[in-house]
Amino acid sequence: MSVPTNNKLPTNGVRRARRMRYERTISPEEAALGKILILKPYWNRLPAPGSKVLVAMGGETMRARVQRVRCKCVGPQRPHYHYYFVLPRRVTLKSWQRVKLQISEV
Numbered sequence: 001m002s003v004p005t006n007n008k009l010p011t012n013g014v015r016r017a018r019r020m021r022y023e024r025t026i027s028p029e030e031a032a033l034g035k036i037l038i039l040k041p042y043w044n045r046l047p048a049p050g051s052k053v054l055v056a057m058g059g060e061t062m063r064a065r066v067q068r069v070r071c072k073c074v075g076p077q078r079p080h081y082h083y084y085f086v087l088p089r090r091v092t093l094k095s096w097q098r099v100k101l102q103i104s105e106v
């Protein structure tokens with residue numbers, strides 16, 4: 001009897017990308033916080049919140065943390081999450097800067 005090779009649940013249903021490209025224009029808030037917002041379609045391509053990933057950006061590769069934050073920015077009746085890449089403190093993000101990231105697993 002053969003073992004199915006298309007079983008999609010070995011990682012709690014989370015699909016992980018070994019490598020992922022991500023482009024974004026940094027908002028003033030992200031620049032102030034030193035972290036990069038991750039849009040929802042990308043969430044399930046990343047390891048669990050709290051995990052470290054490698055981020056290649058502007059010729060430098062650094063470790064970053066995937067952070068999930070509870071938020072009520074659209075009102076207390078609609079709580080939801082925001083996800084971020086939290087970069088090392090030495091990295092400076094500028095408002096309206098266009099960043100191109102290559103994400104990979106640590």
Ligand SMILES: [Zn+2]
Nearest residue numbers: 071072073074
């Ligand atoms: Zn929000």
